[in-house]
Amino acid sequence: MKRVLSFHVLTVIGLSLDVKNAEFWRIPISVNVDLRGRDKMGYNVVAIAKVMPVSPEIDREKLKKDIESKIPQNMKLHKIEEEPIAFGIVALNAFVLLSDAEGGVDDIEERIKEIEDVSEVDIIDVRRLL
Secondary structure (H helix, E strand, O other): OOOEEEEEEEEEEEEOOOOOOOOEEEEEEEEEEEOOOHHHHOOOEEEEEEEEEOOOOOOHHHHHHHHHHHOOOOOEEEEEEEEEEEOOEEEEEEEEEEOHHHOOOHHHHHHHHOOOOEEEEEEEEEEEOO
C-alpha cells in the first residue's frame, strides 16, 4: 500500500498598502512525499534545498547526480525538481528526507556547496512529517 503525505502551504505574494482594506493574494503549494519505508528508516522531516547553478550552461543532469552523491548515508534524496528562475537559469529544489534526531540540515547545505557548479544553496523549507 502506498502512503503519501500531502500538505498545503499558503504563500503570501502580495499585500496592499491600505491597512483598512488589506488584501492578500495566496497561492496554494502542494507537496507530496511518498512515505513507503518511512517506518523502518525513521525519516520524519523533509528539507527542501534550493540549489542555484553558476550559469545557465551547466549540465543539469550531472549536477543532479552530484547532489545525489553528496547526500549523507543517514538521509535520503526523495526527488529533485527544476524551477526556472530567469535568463535561462534553472534552480534545482532537492527534497531530502531525514530524522530530526540528526541535528538539522546544515550538513546538507555545506556538502552541496562543495560542488563546483553550485553558486549558492539555501534551505527554503523544513517540515515535520506526520
